[in-house]
Each structure stands twice: as C-alpha cells, then as structure tokens.
Amino acid sequence: MHLVMIGGSDAGISAALRARELDPAADITVVLADAYPNFSICGIPYYVSGEVTHWRNLAHRSLADLEAAGMRLRLDTTARRIDVPGRKLLVTTAEGGEELLGYDKLVIGTGAVPVRPPITGLSGPDALGPGDGVHLLHSMGDTFAVMRTLEQAAPARAVIVGAGYIGLEMADALAVRGLHVTQMEQLPEVLPTVDPGLGYLVHAELAARGVEVLTGTTVQAISTAPPGGPGQLQVIAAAADGTAVTRPADMVVVVVGVRPETALAADAGATLGSKGAIAVDPMMRTGLPDIYAAGDCVITHHRLLGQTYLPLGTTAHKQGRVAGENALGGNRVFAGSLGTQVVKIFDQAAARTGLRDHEAQAAGFDPVTVGFEADDHKAYYPGSHRIAVRVTGDRATGQLLGMQLFGHKHAEIAKRIDIAATAIFHHMTVDALSDLDLSYTPPLGSPWEAVQMGAQAWVRANQRH
Numbered sequence: 001m002h003l004v005m006i007g008g009s010d011a012g013i014s015a016a017l018r019a020r021e022l023d024p025a026a027d028i029t030v031v032l033a034d035a036y037p038n039f040s041i042c043g044i045p046y047y048v049s050g051e052v053t054h055w056r057n058l059a060h061r062s063l064a065d066l067e068a069a070g071m072r073l074r075l076d077t078t079a080r081r082i083d084v085p086g087r088k089l090l091v092t093t094a095e096g097g098e099e100l101l102g103y104d105k106l107v108i109g110t111g112a113v114p115v116r117p118p119i120t121g122l123s124g125p126d127a128l129g130p131g132d133g134v135h136l137l138h139s140m141g142d143t144f145a146v147m148r149t150l151e152q153a154a155p156a157r158a159v160i161v162g163a164g165y166i167g168l169e170m171a172d173a174l175a176v177r178g179l180h181v182t183q184m185e186q187l188p189e190v191l192p193t194v195d196p197g198l199g200y201l202v203h204a205e206l207a208a209r210g211v212e213v214l215t216g217t218t219v220q221a222i223s224t225a226p227p228g229g230p231g232q233l234q235v236i237a238a239a240a241d242g243t244a245v246t247r248p249a250d251m252v253v254v255v256v257g258v259r260p261e262t263a264l265a266a267d268a269g270a271t272l273g274s275k276g277a278i279a280v281d282p283m284m285r286t287g288l289p290d291i292y293a294a295g296d297c298v299i300t301h302h303r304l305l306g307q308t309y310l311p312l313g314t315t316a317h318k319q320g321r322v323a324g325e326n327a328l329g330g331n332r333v334f335a336g337s338l339g340t341q342v343v344k345i346f347d348q349a350a351a352r353t354g355l356r357d358h359e360a361q362a363a364g365f366d367p368v369t370v371g372f373e374a375d376d377h378k379a380y381y382p383g384s385h386r387i388a389v390r391v392t393g394d395r396a397t398g399q400l401l402g403m404q405l406f407g408h409k410h411a412e413i414a415k416r417i418d419i420a421a422t423a424i425f426h427h428m429t430v431d432a433l434s435d436l437d438l439s440y441t442p443p444l445g446s447p448w449e450a451v452q453m454g455a456q457a458w459v460r461a462n463q464r465h
Contacts, residue, residue, distance in 0.1 A: 002026075002104050003028045003106075003327055004106050007030075007297075008031075008032030011316040011323070012030055013060075014317045015323045018321045018325050019324040024070065029072045031077050031089070031101070033076070038059055038060045039060070041138065047147075077094055081268070087104065088102050088103070106291045107291075109294055110264055112138075112296035113258060113261050114258055117219070117256050119221060120221035121223050133232055135252065157179060158180070158182070158249060160252075161184050162256040163192075165343045167253075167256075168206070183211055184235070188216050188240075191350060197371065197388075217240070217245055218237055235249055260277040271287055278293045294319035294322065298319065301337065303338055304354060338354050340418070344409050350404070350406045365399075368392070368393055368395045370458040370461045372457035376408070376410075378443075388405065388407065389451065390454075391455055393458055393462065398429040398431055402424070419433075430458045433452050434452050
C-alpha cells in the first residue's frame with residue numbers, strides 16, 4: 001500500500017502519522033513544496049517577537065523525527081497534476097525535473113494561501129514586495145522575509161492591514177520589538193470574530209500598549225514614500241466617512257485572511273463547496289476514487305451550521321487524522337468543528353466557540369445573548385482578574401449555542417472556553433452548565449466557575465422574556 005500525502009503541514013503530516021500508527025508496513029510519501037515540514041504557522045508571530053528564539057523551534061517535529069516515524073519526505077517538490085484513472089501524481093522535483101509518483105491512496109492537504117486584497121501597489125508589474133518591506137504572511141518563507149526586513153532595514157514604523165487573529169498577534173509582536181505600530185481594519189471593530197463589545201476591549205488593550213488602531217478604515221494603496229518624508233513607505237486609506245487617511249511606514253504587513261488552495265484538486269475533477277474549498281464528506285473523501293482531502297483546503301463540517309469553511313489548525317490536525325485512517329480502509333468520521341478559537345493580545349486573551357447571535361439566527365435558531373462579568377478566582381485571594389462572558393443560547397429550547405470570553409492571559413481563558421466547547425459539542429443546555437462538577441480552590445477558581453455564573457445570568461435573563 002503506497003500512500004501519498006500532498007502537503008507537509010498539519011493535515012498532511014497528521015494523515016501520515018495516523019497511517020503509520022495503523023500500518024507500520026505502509027509505504028508513505030509526503031510531497032511538500034518547501035523545505036519546512038510540520039512547522040507551526042500559528043507560532044510565527046512569536047518568532048517575530050523574539051519570544052521563540054529560533055525558527056527551528058517552530059517545528060512540531062524535526063525532519064529526522066518524521067523520517068524516523070517511517071515516512072519519506074519529498075522536500076521542495078511541487079505537485080502539478082493528478083492522473084486520477086492512472087493513480088499517478090506528476091511532480092516537479094527540487095532539481096527542476098518532472099517525475100510521476102504512483103499511489104494507491106492520495107491525501108490532498110494543500111492548505112490555504114493569503115488573500116491579496118485589491119490594494120494598489122500589491123499586484124501588477126510594479127507591485128511592492130518583501131524587498132520593499134511589504135509582506136503577506138503565511139509561510140516560513142514569508143517569515144524569513146519579514147525577519148530580513150526587521151534585521152536589515154531596522155524599521156521604526158509598521159502598518160498592519162487587518163485586525164483578525166494574525167494581525168493582532170503581529171501588532172503585539174512588532175510592538176514588543178519596539179516598533180511604532182498602526183493597525184488598520186476595514187470593519188467597525190477589531191477581532192470581528194467576536195461581538196463588538198469584546199472587540200472594543202481588545203481595541204483598548206492595543207491602544208494602552210501604544211498601538212494606533214484605525215477601524216472603519218479601508219486601505220486603498222501602498223507606495224514608496226515621497227522624498228524627504230518619514231518612512232520608506234506610505235499607506236493611503238479612507239475612513240468610514242470618506243476622509244483620506246495617510247500613514248508613513250518602514251514596513252507593511254497585510255494579513256486579511258486566507259483562501260483555500262484548490263487548483264490541483266479542481267483540475268483533477270474534485271467538486272468545490274463553501275468559499276471554493278474542496279467538498280468532502282465526513283470521512284474526508286473527495287468523491288474522486290481513492291482521493292481524500294483535509295485541512296485548510298477543504299470545507300468544514302460544523303456541528304451547528306452544517307457545511308461551511310473555517311480554516312483552523314486544530315481542525316486540520318483532526319481532519320488529517322481521519323483521512324489517514326480511512327485511506328487505510330478505516331471508517332472514521334470527522335465529528336465536526338465549533339470554531340473554537342483563542343488569541344493573546346499583549347496581557348489579555350479573547351476566545352470564542354460556537355455561534356454568535358447573528359450566526360445563530362441565520363442558522364435558524366432563536367438566539368438570546370447575555371453578557372456577564374465574573375472573577376477568575378475568589379477576589380479575596382490576591383491577583384484575581386475579571387472575565388467578560390457572553391453566552392448565546394436558544395430562547396425556546398435553552399440549548400447552548402455559543403460563548404465568548406475576554407480576560408487576562410493568566411485567567412485560563414483558553415481552558416474556560418473549552419468547557420463551553422465541550423458542552424456545545426454534546427448538545428447541552430445553558431442551564432445544564434450549572435450541573436457540571438468543576439474544580440474549585442480559592443487561588444484558582446470559585447465555587448461557581450465563571451462560565452457557570454455566565455450561564456446562570458443567561459437563564460435569569462431568558463426567564464424574564
């Protein structure tokens with residue numbers, strides 16, 4: 001049995017590792033377009049900040065670890081075309097030649113690529129790029145280019161276009177390095193995956209750390225700066241009222257999201273679904289014979305929404321594991337995502353799982369969202385922090401649909417959102433959260449956990465309706 005995995009990131013490596021666990025005799029080849037298998041793209045901002053001291057530390061496993069696990073890695077090898085009837089993959093090798101790889105089963109894990117927004121100066125023959133200090137950020141190659149700008153050009157000012165997860169983490173990273181950072185976001189508030197009230201708290205943390213935050217601001221052009229002015233670059237934008245906004249910069253980082261990389265699969269005849277991602281069933285089958293797909297290139301089966309597109313590292317690991325098992329004849333099903341996410345912004349953290357109010361309404365629920373604040377542990381014990389809690393449930397059934405949290409990075413925000421994610425995964429009601437037997441000691445918690453107090457606030461408010 002020869003398995004070929006296209007892509008050496010979360011999904012491809014997870015598929016290969018699972019296949020190796022199940023069948024030590026399987027012949028496994030991983031084809032990846034660069035030389036950095038199993039690197040944590042999520043960790044890039046912390047290498048940029050200097051908190052991760054060497055780029056090699058971003059590897060989940062070293063190349064030697066992966067080879068010792070029994071897989072053959074074809075580095076700097078680009079998958080060009082899939083011959084579906086012949087079960088062959090045409091690749092361009094590291095040396096530039098072409099080669100056909102035969103396979104019995106194929107797993108596509110081509111991932112996603114950064115969205116390049118329609119900003120003058122980002123595309124076309126005169127486009128600015130990493131050599132000019134203008135960066136899109138997604139791969140290790142992109143990371144090395146950012147580090148070259150930081151180390152060789154010694155920039156004083158940076159403009160970050162986008163205020164999602166990576167944009168916020170990069171604002172943190174560059175501010176920690178001592179740059180003056182301006183963050184521009186087209187939407188009315190930063191971190192638009194949470195409610196504006198929590199986004200405002202993130203906004204306030206950025207501002208308190210010296211980051212200039214410009215929301216409702218659409219970037220129109222990036223150009224070299226006029227002679228004699230500050231900075232090497234100039235970013236031209238429009239405020240929500242149409243007023244022109246111009247900021248000088250020595251480097252610009254554009255992080256406005258990703259889109260699935262599906263050209264290889266689409267050319268082979270794979271069906272595309274939400275946001276142009278590869279359509280797969282819960283067993284990660286593409287519908288093409290003996291071809292599976294997983295990770296940021298495929299649709300997401302969401303436990304409350306059905307089919308959507310929600311690229312997350314945790315999801316890619318799970319989907320890859322399912323694809324690797326089923327490629328060996330297994331019958332495993334991807335149980336579905338809830339979009340559980342957490343991000344650190346300086347000393348604060350924001351998290352969400354499940355649905356927000358407008359998402360729940362669009363999915364056919366009758367949602368009620370209630371806000372509450374609670375301490376992360378008993379306030380009489382030193383060092384307590386307030387946590388902002390937002391609970392979304394269905395008015396008629398009481399089903400828990402979503403939760404959002406904001407609080408100090410030491411307030412266990414990530415683990416508290418996991419309580420809610422577990423409850424939603426198992427279709428619990430909001431009221432049933434109060435029945436969970438959770439741990440308590442005054443330095444670490446309260447008799448009623450903060451998440452439970454938020455749930456009780458929701459029940460009280462819903463009873464009044």
